[in-house]
Amino acid sequence: MSSHRSAIDKVLAGSDPYDLLGQDDQVLVREEWARRAAAVRCQLDYAAEFGAAGERCAEIDDAGNVVDPAVNGRAADDQSWLKSTT
Secondary structure (H helix, E strand, O other): OOHHHHHHHHHHHOOOOHHHOOHHHHHHHHHHHHHHHHHHHHHOOHHHHHHHOOOOOOEEOOOOOEEOOOOOOOOOOOOOOOOOOO
């Protein structure tokens, strides 16, 4: 393993500070952070979590209107109104 890769791995593991890396290695770390954050976001399901907790879930549509499945005539478990913005 190269010393650069080792330094990057230590930053990604949280054991070394990001600011000690050179610019090129910081780019690689930021790319990995972005990849990891996107992977986590893809797994989020707030509607299911809120529903399991007995809470209502609503979002704002592209026009700024509140979209609530219970109010807009959709079944509470119908998540077809949820769209990915990525």
